[in-house]
Amino acid sequence: MQSLFNFIVQPKNGRYDNEVSIGDKKLIVNTTMDDHKYVNRIGVVKSIPKIGDTNIKVGDEVIVHHNVFRRFYNMKGEEKNSTSYFKEDLYFCYYDQIFLYKQNGKWKAPFEFCFVKPIENKKHLITVEKERPRVGILKYGNSSLERFKIHEGDLVGFSPNSEYEFVVDNNRLYRMKTNDITIKYEYKGDEVEYNPSWASGCGRTY
Numbered sequence: 001m002q003s004l005f006n007f008i009v010q011p012k013n014g015r016y017d018n019e020v021s022i023g024d025k026k027l028i029v030n031t032t033m034d035d036h037k038y039v040n041r042i043g044v045v046k047s048i049p050k051i052g053d054t055n056i057k058v059g060d061e062v063i064v065h066h067n068v069f070r071r072f073y074n075m076k077g078e079e080k081n082s083t084s085y086f087k088e089d090l091y092f093c094y095y096d097q098i099f100l101y102k103q104n105g106k107w108k109a110p111f112e113f114c115f116v117k118p119i120e121n122k123k124h125l126i127t128v129e130k131e132r133p134r135v136g137i138l139k140y141g142n143s144s145l146e147r148f149k150i151h152e153g154d155l156v157g158f159s160p161n162s163e164y165e166f167v168v169d170n171n172r173l174y175r176m177k178t179n180d181i182t183i184k185y186e187y188k189g190d191e192v193e194y195n196p197s198w199a200s201g202c203g204r205t206y
Contacts (some may be wrong), residue, residue, distance in 0.1 A: 010041035065097040115140040
């Protein structure tokens, strides 16, 4: 079973991630399909495309676009699968719908994507902004950035409105594309990563 142009993925632990554990009980925090934040983003690769080069392998965990596993209501109010649905518990996934993949316990960014961790705004006492605008630490880079000598852990600047929020392993990150990274800064030594308390305790990936 192999698609010409698409990955085939299976959601890990179900299509929706809307339960939290409180002691020995489970609480459903969302009962509607409309909120994309509660769609499971983590899948397992079952097949890679026949056409195209990729470092992603069968069995890798991947973080995908929220529409891959999502269900929705059509104009008649009928519940439907997304257009990515293949059969049973399997879904097609385009190259540009995979944002991270995990190999040997480490998340890696494929293709043109990268992830940046915001840093604290040292001037937050005189402004409402708790994080420094358009500056962060590159958490997950890619080969394109490495060719420009921009590596994971570097302090970088990025273009306005390029921040697409994700929570990965209890860390709030911004997903963006390679060409959104505009500059590499030298560390001053006082940079502190900014992670709001709700992200570090949510226990979810989205």
